[in-house]
Structure formats: structure tokens, C-alpha cells
């Protein structure tokens with residue numbers, strides 16, 4: 001038998017996760033179970049270990065999220081709990097996503113199914129990389145976070161509703177205020193977080209620009 | 223290291239007309255510079271977050287940073303907007319011993335095969351192995367005449383700044399921006415400030431463009447250029463050949479400047495004339511007329527200005543773990559007391575990692591591997607300079623020395639002059655083109671604690687393939703000198719002395 005670096009192979013078979021569509025358009029709310037990642041300064045190497053970077057596509061990265069942590073915990077990792085195989089929200093502590101700027105980290109979380117991250121604070125580049133994928137990273141106070149982590153740990157199947165319009169997180173008749181800078185929040189709410197679609201939308205302006213470039217017009221290569 | 227330190231060092235001085243480095247709170251805006259003119263011309267739209275949508279005139283792609291971008295494009299249901307403005311080659315992962323397909327490394331083979339199929343699918347020109355035009359992306363685009371003054375050039379590789387040598391605005395981008403440029407021939411980007419780096423004098427004998435840029439990074443710091451484009455200007459810059467200007471702009475990014483450029487002039491036009499993709503016949507006159515109008519004029523306003531004097535430089539070599547930790551070959555490794563307080567923690571790390579003592583001389587330090595190549599110094603003039611040192615001499619015993627031409631065209635041109643024979647006769651290996659040991663994504667790598675004399679651009683810990691390997695950056699001529707002596711050597715000694723059989727054993731270290 002060949003050994004595999006994939007933590008999935010060493011895990012008792014668990015029900016397959018449903019694949020949510022990737023974020024698109026305005027992001028107003030996220031709903032689903034939460035997974036708990038405890039600890040400050042969780043770096044992008046923990047989220048997706050370096051050996052998974054030698055790849056030609058982000059496609060398989062979802063299964064490798066937190067690969068080494070999950071391997072070590074042999075099925076007991078928060079993401080591997082069968083009750084929350086469809087987790088959509090991560091509860092994290094301080095400076096989450098620090099270290100290497102690799103885009104593979106938010107890509108792997110998105111492909112696992114994560115659609116929002118709620119934590120005490122985030123590394124700047126990670127925050128930006130998530131924003132570019134339509135994944136809001138929202139801040140809560142330390143006390144609220146501990147509360148949320150405890151709640152989700154006690155009841156892994158508990159459902160959370162995150163409302164980006166009002167910046168409130170709700171579950172089981174309770175609610176917690178969330179924070180996000182107005183700029184990125186506006187980009188998410190208005191659906192303008194997706195740089196590619198905005199660029200593509202300006203095709204007429206693009207043509208006009210090309211039409212005034214001497215090297216494309218006056219002495220274009222034949 | 224900030225500019226305050228420059229006052230105590232003779233080779234840089236502040237200009238007389240009163241300027242200072244701008245704090246981030248002060249916003250002044252450059253105007254009338256080449257950067258401003260090219261930026262304005264390529265502006266497509268202003269975006270909601272405050273960034274500009276900038277048209278990209280030339281998009282260069284390679285096998286490492288493009289595959290995920292193509293997949294993302296497919297997921298979005300988009301095609302390549304301007305395949306005719308997109309050009310591909312393969313460089314980072316190619317082996318340099320045998321390039322027969324399939325490659326021995328199955329992952330390298332997969333990466334190349336993936337690039338081939340993406341180019342095929344989208345109608346993108348790929349300069350593949352054996353095409354006669356393959357090579358390091360920053361070597362082939364200039365030599366094919368693809369890179370031209372006044373263009374915006376983007377590539378998923380930070381050393382894209384190289385193309386600024388032609389008076390293009392060229393910068394490296396990340397994978398999601400590669401996707402954006404493929405999809406929309408443009409990207410969302412913020413405008414940089416412009417710092418003019420004015421260089422007086424002429425490079426002295428035995429001193430090269432590599433020494434000049436290493437010296438600038440030493441003086442201005444590896445983060446000194448963050449937020450800036452660097453305009454290199456002045457008599458010393460005007461006297462540089464195109465290949466020397468490429469070496470200079472190539473390493474602007476190592477000083478923190480995302481792009482560096484030189485105003486186009488007669489040297490630029492002479493280089494471009496007759497290149498396969500350069501304008502020809504009637505187009506040529508029109509092109510030159512436009513190119514001439516792009517240079518920063520006397521009315522240009524810069525956000526900042528710094529001055530250097532090239533005449534005061536010596537061959538330079540790095541002793542530490544960032545390109546900013548360089549010294550003249552006749553200087554000693556700085557002691558903590560000689561450094562600014564904020565530079566000391568990194569210096570302490572560097573002493574340990576490099577196993578060097580503060581105050582020690584670099585000349586005489588034994589090396590294990592000598593690498594001549596990379597997008598910084600893998601062009602014909604670089605190989606000529608190294609061959610001039612190697613000619614009639616022999617690589618010291620126990621030294622592994624190899625030459626990796628930057629492209630197939632460089633290799634053929636060097637062979638036509640017999641440079642390959644000069645290197646081979648001296649005991650260097652003559653390899654096939656690629657990035658090779660610049661970043662060691664192929665089999666060329668350091669082993670264990672080996673120390674290299676390298677003509678590449680990064681001396682970070684583990685950069686050359688061994689997690690504990692050590693790198694000394696220097697000019698190709700200096701690498702050749704280290705190879706024949708077996709230790710770090712002032713190349714001027716060899717350039718002055720007639721070739722003679724070198725002692726097989728390293729000489730005792732100079733102190």
C-alpha cells in the first residue's frame with residue numbers, strides 16, 4: 001500500500017461534504033455551521049503546508065486545508081467533526097493568516113467550503129486575499145469570540161447566521177456585533193470585491209485605451 | 223538602512239537643491255516623468271476602491287505562476303482577452319543538463335505540458351525548448367524586441383522590473399493578477415511615487431552594473447524603494463549598454479522598488495533596431511519619434527531624488543542574507559557598531575547563518591560552487607566578461623563551476639564566439655538555458671552548507687536549493703575569478719595579471 005500525505009486517507013470515512021458555489025456578486029450574508037480554530041498567530045503554512053504549493057491548480061487544495069494539524073489530531077480536528085462537515089464560518093483568534101502571502105491559503109479554505117472568517121484580528125495580506133475571493137473576515141471582541149468558540153464546540157451542529165448588512169452574527173436567539181472597515185465592507189455588499197469582473201466590465205474603455213496606444217496603432221507589429 | 227547613513231558614506235550624496243525623503247503623510251505627486259506619461263496613456267478607468275485599471279501592453283507568462291490563473295479563468299468562463307499581446311516561455315523548472323522530453327522530473331514535465339496545452343487552447347505564442355527562442359522570460363522578451371519603450375509590461379515574476387531598461391513601465395504581479403491580465407489585458411493597481419537616482423561619473427575598471435545596483439541597495443536598503451518607481455539617470459547610466467541597464471533594473475525590486483527604468487535614448491534604439499518583433503521600415507521612424515518624446519524632460523518633477531557617484535565604486539560582494547548586505551571587495555564584514563541599530567538584528571542572523579566574523583575580509587573566503595547565469599547576469603556581455611577572466615586559466619580543484627546562458631539565443635551567440643570553448647577549457651560546465659540555480663527549482667542546487675559565488679539576484683536563506691546553503695552575490699566576472707582562485711577574489715587582480723596556471727590550493731585568506 002502506498003502512503004499518502006492526504007489527511008483524508010488517514011481519517012475514518014466521513015460523510016462527503018456538499019460543495020457550495022464559490023462566492024459571486026454582492027455578499028450580504030453567510031449561513032451555516034462554524035468550525036473552531038484556536039490559537040493566535042496561525043500562519044498560512046499551517047493553513048496550507050508548503051509542500052502543496054508545487055501544483056498546477058488550486059482545485060485539490062480544499063482537502064488539504066490544515067493538513068498537518070488534522071493529520072496530527074487523527075480525525076479529532078474541528079474541521080473533521082462529522083457534525084460540521086458543511087462548516088461555512090471559521091472562528092479564529094488573533095493575527096490569523098500571518099506569514100507567507102500565498103494565495104493558496106484562502107483558496108484552500110474556500111474550497112473546503114468556508115465563506116466567512118470571524119476572529120479577533122487578521123494579517124493584512126490574508127485579509128486582502130480573502131476579500132479578493134469574496135470571503136469577508138470580520139472582527140469580534142475577545143470575549144465574544146471565546147463565547148462563540150465555546151458555543152460551537154459544545155454543539156458542533158449549531159447553525160450561525162452572519163449578516164454583513166447589519167454586521168451582526170446570530171445563533172440560538174443570541175447575537176454578537178461584528179466589525180469590518182467600511183471600504184472592504186462596501187466592496188463586498190455591492191459585489192465590487194471581484195476585481196476581475198470589474199476589469200472585464202470596462203471593455204469599452206479598454207478598447208478606447210488600446211486605440212490610443214501608438215505601439216498598437218501607429219506601428220503595430222504585422 | 224535609511225538615507226541618514228548615506229552622509230557618512232562617500233559614494234552617495236544628497237543633491238544640493240534641498241530635497242528630503244517624503245514621509246507617508248506627505249503626498250506629492252510626480253509629473254512630466256516617463257512614468258507619468260506612460261501611466262496616463264495606459265489608464266483605462268478609475269476603480270471603486272481608488273485603484274486604477276491599467277492597460278498592459280505586453281503580458282509575459284511562464285510555467286510556474288500561470289497554471290492556476292488559467293484554471294481560474296476557466297472557472298469564471300472567461301477567455302484570454304488579447305492572446306496576441308501575451309507571450310510564453312519555459313524557464314524556471316527546466317533542467318540544464320539534458321532537456322530531452324519528457325523531463326526526468328515528472329512534476330517539471332507536468333508543468334511544461336500544462337503550459338503547452340494552455341497556450342495551445344488560447345492561441346498564445348510559446349517559445350518552447352528547441353525553438354531557438356526559449357530562455358529566461360526576462361532575457362528573451364528584450365532580445366526578441368518584444369519589450370519596447372513606453373509599454374506597460376507585466377509578468378508573474380518579481381524581476382519583471384528588468385524590462386524598465388527600455389523605458390517601459392514593467393512590474394511583477396501575483397497569480398490572481400495574472401488571471402486578471404489574461405481576462406482583461408489590464409489590472410487594478412495603485413500609482414507609485416517616482417524617485418530619481420542620479421548617477422555621476424563612470425564605472426571604473428573591473429566594476430560592473432551588478433556592483434552599482436548592489437551598492438545602491440546597500441545604501442538605500444532593501445525596503446528603501448517600497449512605494450516608488452526608480453528612474454535611473456545621469457552620465458553613468460547614459461554610458462551603460464542595454465544589457466547593463468537590464469542588470470540594473472532587474473534588481474530594482476531587491477531594493478523594494480516594484481519597477482525601475484531608464485529613459486530611452488540612442489543606445490536603446492540601436493539595440494532594438496532589426497530585432498524580430500521591433501518595428502521595421504516606415505514603422506521604425508514613427509516608433510523612434512514617439513519613443514523620443516517619452517523621456518522625463520527638464521520640467522519633470524520627482525517625488526524624491528538621490529545621487530551616487532559611480533567612479534568611487536569597487537567590485538561588490540554580499541556577505542549576508544539579503545541583497546542589501548553587500549560590501550566593496552576591499553572592505554571588511556561590518557561590525558554591529560558600524561551598522562545602524564535597526565540593521566543589527568539581521569546582521570547578527572547573517573553572521574551566524576553565513577558563519578562569518580564581523581571585521582573579517584571577504585577576499586580569500588573559500589567557495590564550493592560558482593554559478594554564472596540568471597536574468598540578472600545571463601546575457602552575452604555577462605558571459606564575455608566572465609570568459610575574459612576564465613580564458614587561459616583553470617577552475618581551482620574541488621570547485622564546481624557552471625555557466626547557464628540566459629536563453630537559446632545567448633547560448634548560440636556565445637558559441638559562435640567560442641566562449642563555450644573558453645569556459646570548457648577552463649573546467650566550467652557549459653549548460654542549456656534556464657533559471658537553474660538562481661532559485662533551484664530544477665536539479666541544479668547547493669548541498670548542505672555549501673557556499674556559492676553566484677551572479678544571480680537573491681541570497682536569502684535556502685534560496686539555492688539547500689535549506690542551509692549560503693550564497694554570495696557578485697558580478698559574473700567576480701564569479702569567474704572566485705572559480706579560478708577557489709575563493710572570493712578581487713577580479714581586478716586577474717584582469718591586470720596575464721593568465722597563468724592558478725595554484726590548485728586556495729591561497730591563505732587575506733586579512
Ligand code: SF4
Pocket residue numbers: 313314358359360379381596597598656657660661678679
Ligand atoms: S533567473 Fe531567477 S530571478 Fe530570474 S526569472 Fe528565473 S528564477 Fe526568477
